[in-house]
Amino acid sequence: MGPLVVLADATFAPRSRFPLHPHREMEILSIVLDGDLSHHGNQAHDAVVRPRGAQLISARDGMVHAEGNDTERATRMLQLWFSPNVHGGEAAYYQRQLPSVSAGRHLVAGDDGMPLRCDARVWWLDLSSRSETRLEVRPGRAGYLLALSGSLRASGASLETGDGAELLEGDVVLETEATASALWIDIPVPGGGASDAG
Numbered sequence: 001m002g003p004l005v006v007l008a009d010a011t012f013a014p015r016s017r018f019p020l021h022p023h024r025e026m027e028i029l030s031i032v033l034d035g036d037l038s039h040h041g042n043q044a045h046d047a048v049v050r051p052r053g054a055q056l057i058s059a060r061d062g063m064v065h066a067e068g069n070d071t072e073r074a075t076r077m078l079q080l081w082f083s084p085n086v087h088g089g090e091a092a093y094y095q096r097q098l099p100s101v102s103a104g105r106h107l108v109a110g111d112d113g114m115p116l117r118c119d120a121r122v123w124w125l126d127l128s129s130r131s132e133t134r135l136e137v138r139p140g141r142a143g144y145l146l147a148l149s150g151s152l153r154a155s156g157a158s159l160e161t162g163d164g165a166e167l168l169e170g171d172v173v174l175e176t177e178a179t180a181s182a183l184w185i186d187i188p189v190p191g192g193g194a195s196d197a198g
Helices: none
Strands: 002-014 016-023 025-032 036-042 046-047 053-058 063-069 076-080 092-097 103-108 121-126 132-137 141-150 152-154 158-160 164-165 168-174 180-188
Touching: 002 141, 002 180, 025 103, 036 053, 046 053, 046 092, 053 103, 063 132, 132 141, 141 168, 158 164
Parallel strands: none
Antiparallel strands: 002 076, 016 063, 025 053, 025 076, 036 046, 036 063, 053 092, 103 121, 121 180, 132 168, 141 164, 141 180, 152 158, 152 168
16 A cells, blocks of 8 residues: 555564564564564664554665564564655664553654655544544545554444554544544555645
8 A cells, every 4th residue: 555565463472582684675663552662773772662652663775673572471563664765875763652641643653753764654543532533635645544442433434453444535534432542544545646644
């Protein structure tokens, strides 16, 4: 779907690790949902990403890293791989922690979030109980919505934890009965003309 080439929901068992391995010319965004993610690489050594935290690896001309779970409980995370539209250069590493709030829309990556080298934006949405939230998919764009916790309706379609929906041009109305959270990904439609999304 556009520059998004991988969207994976992954779990590291306690005291498990993915060994040292290389990446090249890929933007790799990891968002921790539960537990701690440890990262060791040639941009950041001994970095730890905690729940509601995110890291972005911009592999560029190449990098090596290992990541895993150094704790006694499982770690669950989402990993998104984006194909860059700018190539080359020294690899870079970014990390940010999202605030814990009852409701809000938090830009994780793209624009004023962590800098993606492609035309994409990723938000974490905290939705309060009995709320209605409106999103806009502008011409030439597509949205992908992933329910992270709780239940919600997206323009009438019911989504439970782990469900996803691709949404095309137009308004999207999110409705909840209880608190919920979701990931919202805004990307261009191949051949589309617009580069903005609201």
